[in-house]
Amino acid sequence: MKRHNTPARLAADIGGTFTDVVLEHGGRRHSAKVLTTPRAPEEGMLEGIARVLAEAALPPSEIGVLIHGTTLATNALIERKGARTALLTTEGFRDVLEMGYEKRYEHYDLQLELPAPLVPRELRIPVEERMTAKGEVRTALQDISIEKAIKTLKEKNIQSVAVGFLHSYANDAHERRAGELIARALPGVPVTLSSAVCPEIREYERFSTACANAYVQPLMASYLERLAAELARRGLRCPVYLMTSGGGLTTLETAGRFPVRLVESGPAGGAILSAGLARENRLDEVLSFDMGGTTAKICFIGQGRPEQSRKFEVARVWRNLKGSGLPVRVPVTEMVEIGAGGGSIARIDAMRRIQVGPSSAGADPGPACYGRGGSEPTVTDADVVLGRVDPVAFAGGTLQLDFQKAKSTILARVGSPLGLDARWAAAGIGEIVEENMASAARVHAIERGKVPERCAMIAFGGAAPLHAARLAQRLGMRRVLVPVDASVGSAVGFLRAPVAFEVVRSLTLLENDFAFSRVNKMLGKMQDEARAIVAAGALGAKLQVRRSVEVRYLGQGHEISIALPARPLRAGDAKLLRGQYEARYEAQFGLRIADVPVEFLTWSVSVSTGTRSFANAKMKTKSAKARPNGRQTVFDPDTGKAKPYPAYRRGELGPGTRVAGPALVVEAQTTTLVPRGWRCRVTGAGHLFLEKA
């Protein structure tokens, strides 16, 4: 084996069903998909690592860095397997967590459920103290009341503590004092301050975020410790970084402090992949489409950068409905995630309409065609019946799919009740799941002020390449890129992620009272804080700084994030920022409100290393027409006819090769459908680029 100068890089993405491991070494990429081992997630991951190392014939000592993303925090929240957590809160507000938004997220359903609070009432301990909205002390915090609370914490054997006081976003002095006293009295018990994890107005969301962080902290800390020890034992002594939901990497230490920032790390990796591909392929506006076994994620990438947000909902408890989960305010890659994946189950509702998802057959029992006892029709079953998936070649031939079972299940559950044959019923399932994704994308587009028609799509995840072009068509899009290693896209994305950290602070200023020197001072401090965290993992790499502020018309409740210039702010900047805000506002909402002042609220500073470019070696392109390896009969709902489609093996298509639709491009973990009226060419880097003719 030839030795390379650049150290090998390893990424591991632990998802709900599969753990994906990707190794990059000397311009080559090796990947492995293994089943997730929920009880000890590191086991599956270590097995995957062993596999790729064996395939690449590399000793563990050659690994220069390991980047890791996991759904462990998310799962702990969903399954309620976190720590015994207490909340110290302002007297009179111990039930904020339980009262929530005090509204129903669905009008007519009398059986609604609301998420149980992570901290039960007896562990929500009121403390006498009070700040005003202006951040002035109304009732001073007495150490004695914290000491009393500490007694309770000890008695109740608390494993983790959150502190959430009213208006702590405006003045965190009381929270900090409480934190100090608890840390002193209970060494080893982690403390989360709401003002540290989410310094923003609206008590329910801030306390919820703080409690979620505290709740997963001990679990994550012990997992990360175990993992580090196990890696070292196996000779992997490289630095380990964690992927955050905001798309930046962070050190083990910071991940241990703010584990709630690790929710949704897999999808964030996918967004990074898309952003990198967007830059390299000069695609200014991109819709990133990630479809796996359970969910589909849609995210917009503008100018090579994923959209960011700070609001997210985890652990939905009722029919996966928006509003039925716990709100968490942390930096997240802005995306919409819906229950639409290969395993999503189709059924007929009372209106005799086909509904698909959000419930999923998962890996166990899996779709009916897996033949493992699944008795409900899924999207994968529909793809099999439509002929889009070759039952023999599925998963590289490791899992033989049962075509008859897929067909009979679809017929029984969807076809017969509607008077459709199995193919039309399967077509209906495909149409509905695609329409669900399209409609989620449209709603998301308007929320973000995007126009899908102007975007190119980048599609990855096991199920995406089958549906990408058809989804694009629905959204009026004409270009789709299916990257190399599409089925392990998120893990590939991890390898491109920058080391990054974002700090936010609330400081409300009016346009005509723009205290720029105060802001400059604050931004400087925030930058130092973020820089210190990033520098620890940057290994001397050059750091980039991005600063932004959330702006709204005075009196509104929704803000638009506007980038700040890369220099100290000065007096005239209020006007400049207003101009940028109004242009964005008008594009999104159709008008400007000229005589209302704007308000600047939350300031953020994000420090990061640069993103890495892709290791896909540019290969010489040779324009050539591909030769099919076989044919598969595929049913096309647009024509209502079944036709033999040529099927190509992706590995045999060299750069520059062209394939005319309709066709299928088959690889070990997925299949790309090139519909009628589309053509496909292989780029110099080996990606499939589909275009509507």
Next chain:
Amino acid sequence: MKQELIRQILWNRLIAVVEEQANVLLKTAFGPITREAGDLSAGVYDTRGRMLAQAVTGTPGHVNTMATAVAHFLDRFPAKSLKPGDVLVTNDPWMGTGHLFDFVTVTPAFLKKRLIGFFASTCHVIDVGGRGFVAEATSVYEEGLYIPHMKMLEGGKDGAGKLNKTFFAILAANVREPMQVRGDLLGLVSCNEVATRRLAAMLEEFGLRDLDALGEHIVSTSRASMLAAIRKLPHGTWPASMTLDGYEAPIELKAALTVSKAGIHVDYAGSSPASRFGINSPKCYTDAYTSFGVKCIVAPEVPNNAGSLDVVTVAAPEDSIVHPLRPRAVTARHVIGQMLPELVFDCFDEPLGGKVPAEGAGSMWVLGLSGGPHIERAPAGATRFNVISIGIGGMGARPAKDGLSTTAFPSGVGAIPVEITEAQSPLLFRRRELAEGSGGAGRQRGGLGAVIEIENTEPAPFSIACATFDRRHKVGRVTLASGKVLPGKETYVVPAGDRLIAEMPGGGGYGKKT
């Protein structure tokens, strides 16, 4: 592609459009009651003015009233007379959504100069002048600015709408918070506009000229599904009644619910006459919450539109508390209207024993709080403010589940965060927490109500407007920390240094406790 599948896709798409519409309103609204509590609604209509889809974001009192509001606009502004850029408005309580605080806007949607349908939206503004958010007025004339159906924006040659300056000038001169109110109205304009763009794009994509064929499909399918659900119920007539403390005299609400193969009919014969004060529920609001209650029980999964609403009919004696005639006062119409679903549930209890939840807290307590030098005995320097806090009780227990605590029902509105209210006024909440023991006992426990305690951080009094806050079973009350029990009606001044305590009722329990 099969016509059937295309129609389903279009229907889904239409629901997504109105959901977007509601979200735009949440983002562009100024008043906390809209943007934080979600007191709003959004819907799409065919060219005949039939509601085809509504957003889940919002509240039934708005949605189901808006279902008929569009037709009233079209009676005055025939569809043919409308131009691109026009936006219509009214806050007529009888032809809108029940009180002057709700402005309803209607935007005709055009594709290539052809009318393709309408979007309507509504939200609750913080002030309309008059006496403010109180039930004390004895006629609608005292309740504030009354805007008859008119154009708020007038379409020009280029298709862009121009603001009706006269309208906005009158508005600004008549309300206490002109900036917020105008901002909310512009939010309504924005949300209809964004929805119009989406609808036009959708029709173009599918090569449709208008929504009419799709509308017919939606309406007829929904009506048929609703009827199918009704056919599964036992047929007959069942009565229910409820006594509320009322304003000047106790109020009797009586309902008789009839299930037949033609649909469901609810008759409020025997209910009390209209009150002298502003707690009367205009017929449109009565209809809205009656059909809402019916739908929750009969067919929660059938989408809400003109078709599903069609099969529920409501009769009420003229000038009764549930059908007051103009110029009756109606500001706090929710205190009666929001009790009606509970009454409907009660009617269903006998035929559907074991499937109907226990009685809940019913209507919300809207605490209208204001302060400033104009308040009795206030110092000259007192900060002027006008905010709303929403008190929410518990829901009734379900046959197999406990009732939800502090969750608004039947309203779809939520609470306003304390930190938001405190940032807008010198008020300080001493507590806002669950009222222990307020959930009714039973095999399943009723949801808990909230207890709220408020003081002014300034050495100044503030006022609290109560509608009727202790209505049934003597649960829930409003008191001062100094001991005085407020009767839950009229406007009171909380003296400087004293505190207001509101204890919301919990929901009833279900079944015998074992």
